[in-house]
Each structure stands twice: as C-alpha cells, then as structure tokens.
Amino acid sequence: MLKEQQQIQKEYLRNAYQDHNLVFALDDGRPIENKVLYRRFTKFIAENNLPQVVFHSIRHTSTTYKLKTTQGDVKSVQGDTGHANGQMVMDVYAEIIDQDRMVHAQTFEKDFFDSGSLLNAFSGTNDDLLYEAPEQLQSKDVVKVLHLLQNDPQLMSQLLSMAQVS
Numbered sequence: 001m002l003k004e005q006q007q008i009q010k011e012y013l014r015n016a017y018q019d020h021n022l023v024f025a026l027d028d029g030r031p032i033e034n035k036v037l038y039r040r041f042t043k044f045i046a047e048n049n050l051p052q053v054v055f056h057s058i059r060h061t062s063t064t065y066k067l068k069t070t071q072g073d074v075k076s077v078q079g080d081t082g083h084a085n086g087q088m089v090m091d092v093y094a095e096i097i098d099q100d101r102m103v104h105a106q107t108f109e110k111d112f113f114d115s116g117s118l119l120n121a122f123s124g125t126n127d128d129l130l131y132e133a134p135e136q137l138q139s140k141d142v143v144k145v146l147h148l149l150q151n152d153p154q155l156m157s158q159l160l161s162m163a164q165v166s
Helices: 002-016 034-047 056-069 074-081 086-113 117-121 126-132 140-150 153-162
Strands: none
Touching: 056 074, 056 086, 074 086
C-alpha cells in the first residue's frame, strides 16, 4: 500500500519528486526526520493495539529474517542492510546463524540415526549401498551422500567407525 502511494506521488509530482528509494518518505520523496517517523510509528502501534517495541528492532528483525532466508549469506545481507562490513553483521547476528547450523545438524542426526534403516544399508557392501537405502530416504541429497560414500571407501570407513557400526 505504501509503495503504491509513493508511485502515485511520483507520477503526480514527476520531476519534483526526489526519489531516494526510501521505504518511508515525505510526500515529495525526501527523507522523514526521525522524530516524525518515531511519532508516526508510536501512533501506528497504539492504533493497532500492537506491543510496544523500539523502532530499531524492526531493523534487527529484518536483518535476522534476511540471514535466515539467505541461509547465512552475510555479505549480501550486509550490503542490503547498510552495515559497514560483514564482520559487524557476524558480531551482532552470529548467534542466529549458529542456531540455524545447530538445527540443521540436529535434523541430519535425527534423519540419519533415528531411521535405523539407513544404517542397515551400510551393513552391505559398497556396491549394494545405493540399492539398499529405503525408498523414503531416496531424496537427491541422501543419494548424493550415499554416492559420495560409495566412491570413497576411506570416508565410508571413517563414518562407520564414528557410528560404531561393525
């Protein structure tokens, strides 16, 4: 809705519209003073019965969401959010990226060890490996991993010893 209103203003004012590519701008496109923006934000929260938050938390939420949707692509998020460098993003948001890594590791561990049947596939010879994996585990990623293990006996041996499979 806001973007549509801005487009109408751009068309109406033509060259008089100062397009700074801002989300929140005055009717002529110029930046809004932070005091004015804060008052509008506070009024919006009150009118919509929303919880009180600090305006800056929107930036934090946006950065967090962008990190999650880009699967931790710090450089693209840093450029998009205007942080001076990627290290600043890492310093502030490293916990979010680490949480995602932990979730991915837990998901892999659960899928790998809880199924039991995948471990049973390792009990055969390497030649049988791809064919013994149960149907529900034949996703592209699992097939890639199994293919990698099939073609690297040393890696397979290390994995089996880590999983304590004899």
